[in-house]
Amino acid sequence: MKTIEHLYRRFRGYPQNNLSKKGIDMEKLFSINPYVAGPDLDITGKQVKLPDIVRSAKNRSTVEEYPSAPITQFDEQWILLTSLEDMEQTDYDVLIVGTGAGGGAVLWRLIEQMGGNGKRIGVLERGGLLLPTHSQNIATMNPEQDEKYFHTVAKFHPEYPSPQVYALGGRTLFWDTTCPRMTVSEMAEWPVPIKEMELYYSIAEKVMSVTHNFSKSASITQTLLRRLQNNGFSDSTDEPLAINLEPAAQYGVVNSNPFFSSLIFFAKALNRPLDLAINARVVQVLTENDRAVGVKAMSPDKKSYVIRAKNVVLSASTLGSPQILLHSGIQGRAIGHYLAGHSRIVGTGIVNRSEFPEVLGPLRILVPGNEQRPYQIQILGPGGYFWVQYKIQPLQEKWEFVFVASGKVESRYDNKVILDPFKRDALYANPASSHTKEHPSHIENPVSSVSSVRKKRTKISPL
Numbered sequence: 001m002k003t004i005e006h007l008y009r010r011f012r013g014y015p016q017n018n019l020s021k022k023g024i025d026m027e028k029l030f031s032i033n034p035y036v037a038g039p040d041l042d043i044t045g046k047q048v049k050l051p052d053i054v055r056s057a058k059n060r061s062t063v064e065e066y067p068s069a070p071i072t073q074f075d076e077q078w079i080l081l082t083s084l085e086d087m088e089q090t091d092y093d094v095l096i097v098g099t100g101a102g103g104g105a106v107l108w109r110l111i112e113q114m115g116g117n118g119k120r121i122g123v124l125e126r127g128g129l130l131l132p133t134h135s136q137n138i139a140t141m142n143p144e145q146d147e148k149y150f151h152t153v154a155k156f157h158p159e160y161p162s163p164q165v166y167a168l169g170g171r172t173l174f175w176d177t178t179c180p181r182m183t184v185s186e187m188a189e190w191p192v193p194i195k196e197m198e199l200y201y202s203i204a205e206k207v208m209s210v211t212h213n214f215s216k217s218a219s220i221t222q223t224l225l226r227r228l229q230n231n232g233f234s235d236s237t238d239e240p241l242a243i244n245l246e247p248a249a250q251y252g253v254v255n256s257n258p259f260f261s262s263l264i265f266f267a268k269a270l271n272r273p274l275d276l277a278i279n280a281r282v283v284q285v286l287t288e289n290d291r292a293v294g295v296k297a298m299s300p301d302k303k304s305y306v307i308r309a310k311n312v313v314l315s316a317s318t319l320g321s322p323q324i325l326l327h328s329g330i331q332g333r334a335i336g337h338y339l340a341g342h343s344r345i346v347g348t349g350i351v352n353r354s355e356f357p358e359v360l361g362p363l364r365i366l367v368p369g370n371e372q373r374p375y376q377i378q379i380l381g382p383g384g385y386f387w388v389q390y391k392i393q394p395l396q397e398k399w400e401f402v403f404v405a406s407g408k409v410e411s412r413y414d415n416k417v418i419l420d421p422f423k424r425d426a427l428y429a430n431p432a433s434s435h436t437k438e439h440p441s442h443i444e445n446p447v448s449s450v451s452s453v454r455k456k457r458t459k460i461s462p463l
């Protein structure tokens, strides 16, 4: 439901409730919008004209009471945000922690299934507003620049292979959009039957616009694909990629975000009852009688907030979710255990430019895994041009390309993360914080990736 207060918060950066006391001429508002009968009326879908905030001497001081809505915060709001203070006032039906692939998908599906039935959904994200779209949708990015930017903003751990992205959208702001399905042999032990998985895959692939068409017109891909298919790799395909290649629809609908990120899930949830707080790091799930009743979240200035909810969905990534659960003292055989990894081998090859028609296009091939071949191979190139924006592909005789072979590392009980009692997160170091004494929050990850022949011990340093 949208009310006048939502509009003021969104378009005028106005942070608080009780509008009439804060310099807004409510009479004028009602007179120029005859169908708005009161400040709490649902105005979803209606056009409303907003009179200016009256900055008389009397209420100027009232407006200045709220330094937490400075222009910078307002400028950042390309997505409607809610403060943690406001979220503390609401009882949520569902609270989602994390906004990457997992959190975004849960949000979209809940909104799609629950529609407008009045259920309240809250979302808490540890990071801020880094990018409003997948990095490859940004006009000034090319693969080189994208790589550099990613290395600047992602959090790398020296012993853990997968960097984290703490921001709205999580790692999907930078992911490569490759969407292979699990192989039938991988799904054999899966708790969900294959038939059902097919249904869910098709739902997910539809909403993420997964397509094999990205490299269909690329001569380098099609030539190499034919050679592979004729030489023992008959199941090779153009890579399935989450990229919306549909031509812009009629009526002014423009496809402005072709490369998929979790922000598309948020776009699909617009105009629904949804509260999103950023820079809100969840540190604990609160329970009563063995049921989750909410979470404790911290702001960067180390204030803690209790957000209540009937259901809590943790989607704070591989390390973040077990960290929160362990920190909350929630027990369970699987918590922090059975991690799976992917071991990778990367090789390079060379192709001769003269063997291909004039325009090469992107090289994106997937050789999927199967019963006999328990690993997949991606073939990417040419050079760094596996996606091309505005940068011109130079003419050169020889082009390098890469093979990436990935096998799944068996998921075992021993592959685990644990809290490291000797390390403490800076967020908890403040004695004023209620978490300081009881809960060291660092994770040790003794076995984050295990090859079939050798176990590797990995410790995670402060997050």
Ligand SMILES: Cc1cc2nc3c(=O)[nH]c(=O)nc-3n(C[C@H](O)[C@H](O)[C@H](O)COP(=O)(O)OP(=O)(O)OC[C@H]3O[C@@H](n4cnc5c(N)ncnc54)[C@H](O)[C@@H]3O)c2cc1C
Binding pocket: 097, 098, 099, 100, 101, 102, 103, 124, 125, 126, 127, 163, 164, 165, 166, 167, 168, 169, 170, 171, 172, 174, 175, 176, 177, 178, 179, 280, 281, 282, 283, 315, 316, 317, 318, 320, 321, 324
């Ligand atoms: C460069 C790159 C390329 C990739 N390419 C592919 C690919 O082609 N195909 C593929 O399938 N996968 C790919 N991946 C992996 C894929 O992006 C991840 O598997 C996927 O995003 C995981 O989703 P997630 O929701 O679990 O975690 P994330 O996407 O990491 O999201 C977790 C979110 O939780 C937030 N969070 C963490 N802790 C807290 C907390 N305590 N409180 C609140 N919020 C918190 C984080 O800030 C983040 O926004 C790639 C990853 C990277 C980095």
